[in-house]
Amino acid sequence: MKVKLYHRHYGVHTLEKEIDIKGKFKDYYIPDNNCKKYEQPDDKINEDLLLENIPEKFLSVKPNKILLTREDKNKDGSLGIKDTKYFRSYSKYYDCFVLEICREY
Numbered sequence: 001m002k003v004k005l006y007h008r009h010y011g012v013h014t015l016e017k018e019i020d021i022k023g024k025f026k027d028y029y030i031p032d033n034n035c036k037k038y039e040q041p042d043d044k045i046n047e048d049l050l051l052e053n054i055p056e057k058f059l060s061v062k063p064n065k066i067l068l069t070r071e072d073k074n075k076d077g078s079l080g081i082k083d084t085k086y087f088r089s090y091s092k093y094y095d096c097f098v099l100e101i102c103r104e105y
Contacts, residue, residue, distance in 0.1 A: 001025050002102040003054065008067070009095045016060065016097070021053040025103045029070060043070060045101060047085045059099070063087045066097040073103065 001023055006013040030044040045068055059066065068087040069078035078100050080090030088096060 001028065001104065003050075003058075004100045004102060005058065005060065005066075006098040006100065007060075007096075008098050013098060017058070019055065019058055021050075023049070023053060025101065028101055042083070043079070043081060045070065045081050045084075047087065050101070051086060059097075061097055066099050068099050068101070070101045071103045 002018060002020055004018040005016045007016050008014075028046050028050055030046060032042040032044075047063075047068070051063065063086040066087050067090055068081040068084055069090075070081060071078055078098075081087070082090045084090075087099070
């Protein structure tokens, strides 16, 4: 599965680096099956598995300084993951790094 690390500054995302890690998107992604059609889903990512499979030197800063997102199924952007265990809460999306989990197509 592809993982991309961006630096976000004033809303502009600049790709810093990307890597392929072990597993598929479905291994990491935990969907919100209770989400209504027009609500923002409360999706989750298996953060323990993600951090286990990302090489130690890949992240530029500690996970609590990085927003976690997942690629939208329409491939037209990303959705932030809220209520994370190790990563920065998406409600605090100021200038920072963003780790995007990409889908397979």
